[in-house]
Amino acid sequence: MCGITGYIGAREAVSTALNNLKRLEYRGYDSAGIAYLSSQGLEVVRAEGRIVNLEKLLSQVPAQASAAIAHTRWATHGRPCETNAHPHTDCKKRLAVVHNGIIENYVELRQQLLAQGHVFASETDTETLAHLIEANLPSTTASQKEIARAIRAALSRVRGSYAIAVICTDTPQALYVARQDSPLIIGLGHEEKLIASDITALLQHTRHMVPLEDGDFAVITPQRVIITDRQGSVQERAVLHVDWDDQAAEKGGYAHFMLKEIHEGPRTVQDTLRGRLAKEERIAFPGLSLTPQDLQRFERIAIVGCGTAYHAGAVGKRWLEQWLRRPVEISVASEFRYSDPIVGPDTLVILISQSGETADTLAAMREAKARGATTLAIVNVIGSTLAREADAVILTQAGPEIGVASTKAYLAQLVVLALLGLFLAQLESPGGLPPHLQTLVSALPEMPQLLERCLQQEEAIKALARKLVSSKSFFYLGRGLDYATALEAALKLKEISYLHAEAYPAGEMKHGPLALIEPGVAVIGISTQSLTREKMESNLKEVKARQGTVVVVEPEGVVSDGADERIVLPSAPDYLMPILAIAPLQLLAYYIARERGCDIDQPRNLAKSVTVE
Incomplete structure (x- = not known):
């Protein structure tokens, strides 16, 4: 889903937050943006599409700051465009907000704020938060405590899920964050602090992290983190040490x-x-x-x-x-x-x-x-x-x-x-x-x-993918445990190749879906279970009789009659075959998608961590 990063400390904040944001690209997104505090005040730069588009815009403006928040958006409220990209600001560009989640009562809140004279620039639910916070700020320069109080007051009116980060021109040496039903993590460094919606974004800087809990609010400076609940009472949170290898994300x-x-x-x-x-x-x-x-x-x-x-x-x-x-x-x-x-x-x-x-x-x-x-x-x-x-x-x-x-x-x-x-x-x-x-x-x-x-069958599977890539439809068949494997194998092909693929219990094909079998339709028969092997062979012959292309996934020592292609698995107890059968089917989906030139790591319309209902 959407990704959040932020930085405060002695490093150049814009480049640091942006580099961390790149580590969240796998989550899926349609726009990106960053807000930072410069000598000119609050600066917000946003772009539709990939982070590289945002980088091009930033290369045209001086971006020196000690605090920044950044975001990748996966559209829920409002179409993907620069205007709807995060961060969002209040009317006076005094503060900026990034947000993951959904504000369920944003329409009601927006109408109230419009009646009070607030001017909205986007279609998003998130912009409501910026104006709610603005409505609770004093008109003169606010202190950290006053800004924290204003954010908590705004959140008390919100229904829904959120992980938010806020920066304000009044306090250039502070970040403000909060979470409810959406992940947010604080990374602890020496005289610097980082935030992200995923551990992966922080690993290159620190292994010491504090995952916020629902209802937590935090004021973050380079020197310290103060976590409170929604009422302002201080909360103690354990520091988590993460042992993941930083290179595992490359x-x-x-x-x-x-x-x-x-x-x-x-x-x-x-x-x-x-x-x-x-x-x-x-x-x-x-x-x-x-x-x-x-x-x-x-x-x-x-x-x-x-x-x-x-x-x-x-x-x-x-x-x-x-x-x-x-x-x-x-x-x-x-x-x-x-x-x-x-x-x-x-x-x-x-x-x-x-x-x-x-x-x-x-x-x-x-x-x-x-x-x-x-x-x-x-x-x-x-x-x-x-x-x-x-x-x-x-x-x-x-x-x-x-x-x-x-x-x-x-x-x-x-x-x-x-x-x-x-x-x-x-x-x-x-x-x-x-x-x-x-x-x-x-x-x-x-x-x-x-x-x-x-x-080790990768080259053979690559060749099989070239034969199957022109198929107009795929059916994955299995019985018992093999049917469960068929469900996952079909999903993999759908997700990354955008081809039609369906999984069926093999015995169900004759009750309707068999009408779809014709030349140009590929059928992947998963047949690893001794108890159902003979029945599976009969089901696949029904497909073959209607001129579908049949690929059988089966253990070594077993040769199904009439298959056009075979994927052979090592022998193992029947119960454990689902662990083995899925690997070559993942490879098959991968190489078919690659033959089609698809964006495999970031398939369209999908996200890694689905944090909305």
């Missing part, structure tokens, strides 16, 4: 972040397994705040996620149901709280999110907690809202994921769900796991090496 020689992150899959799986495979081939979750007694009392499990996280949950549902023989439901997060969900004290609700800031997933978590359920977050970002608010959290250890289309984070989510399912089964089997599950525990350490073997 492409490392790959053409795209997505390709780099696909190749980081084996290491991601290894990192996610580390410390969780205990002696005597047992699963452990050090630091998990739920006790064995807590975990054994749940009669039902609900899994909630969006997009890729939902698809990981679809795999997890089948694992947990079959290993625990306990009912497991899966819900799309945006539907969960509106469906009057049947959850309560007997329910464990597992919420999956890469960023930990997905608005729909946060809303689902809060709904589940309000109904008495216990919430467990599976999340990649330490210090994120989901990680802090859930009753318990398991970190996926995927590291920064820059490409908008999730790849390695999906693998990490799968591995955590497999570990969790086996851990719960282990709790219920004090005498030892049954042999078919113990086999999985033994096989997990081999998964990184097997994934490496999957990725």
Whole structure:
């Protein structure tokens, strides 16, 4: 979604904030802007499109400042254009505001401010904040305390979600920030402070950070940070030390972040397994705040996620149901709280999110907690809202994921769900796991090496992409666990190539979608499960009979009759095949998109961290 950065200190603030903003480009945006305090007063420079357009404008004006705030916008209120780009100012250009989130009652507030004589320049909800703050400022030069009071007063009238940063000409040595349901992090340096909506933007400067919590407001100077609540009472917040490698946010020689992150899959799986495979081939979750007694009392499990996280949950549902023989439901997060969900004290609700800031997933978590359920977050970002608010959290250890289309984070989510399912089964089997599950525990350490073997097919998959790129439509078919994989594989192709792609349970094709099969339609049949392999072959022959192009994804040693092309996977236990099957399908989507010349890391209309509902 939108990105915020800011800087105050001895360095040149404009270039520092701008460089940090570039590290948020992966979030998806349609315009960019920066505000800074110069000797001439408040300066605001904005541009439609990429940050490079903003840089060109800044190169034409002197930009020397010790404080700056910057923003990339993903349009929600008002079309993408320079006028609607952030930062936004008050009538007198005394202050500037950047904002992530949505002000739900902005129409009502805007009408009140217009009646008071305020003049609006944009269509955005955010500009309302600038005028609200202006309305609460004294007419003469204001102190830090007076500005802080004015911002808190403005926010008290707001309904919705926000992460905001404000600079004011009255106090050139201060930044003002606040958050509610949208992430904002303060980076701590010597005689300098930074802000960002994502840890990645701060790593090149500091590893010491303070994630703000909902309701927090902070006054930031180069020397100190004072955090209060909405009423002005001082709050203590822990300093977080982040161990991510700064180079993990760079492409490392790959053409795209997505390709780099696909190749980081084996290491991601290894990192996610580390410390969780205990002696005597047992699963452990050090630091998990739920006790064995807590975990054994749940009669039902609900899994909630969006997009890729939902698809990981679809795999997890089948694992947990079959290993625990306990009912497991899966819900799309945006539907969960509106469906009057049947959850309560007997329910464990597992919420999956890469960023930990997905608005729909946060809303689902809060709904589940309000109904008495216990919430467990599976999340990649330490210090994120989901990680802090859930009753318990398991970190996926995927590291920064820059490409908008999730790849390695999906693998990490799968591995955590497999570990969790086996851990719960282990709790219920004090005498030892049954042999078919113990086999999985033994096989997990081999998964990184097997994934490496999957990725060694890259040249063959590149050639396959050239054959398939002219296809007018794609269907991904599977049964059971393979259908869950098909959902994610189809999403990857849609996201980055803009081609039509749909996933179906293979047995459902004959109930309608088979009418769409004709020459020029490609069908990817995922057939990794022994139990359904014969049925899958019959389903694919139905496609072949109608002259569709058939590609089969299957383990070595199995040769489906009649396939036009094959993607061969290393042998592994059937239950773990979803971890292996997705990697070559991610590569296939990547190379088809590359053949089409698409913007792979920043596909149109999409954003990495979706912080609005």
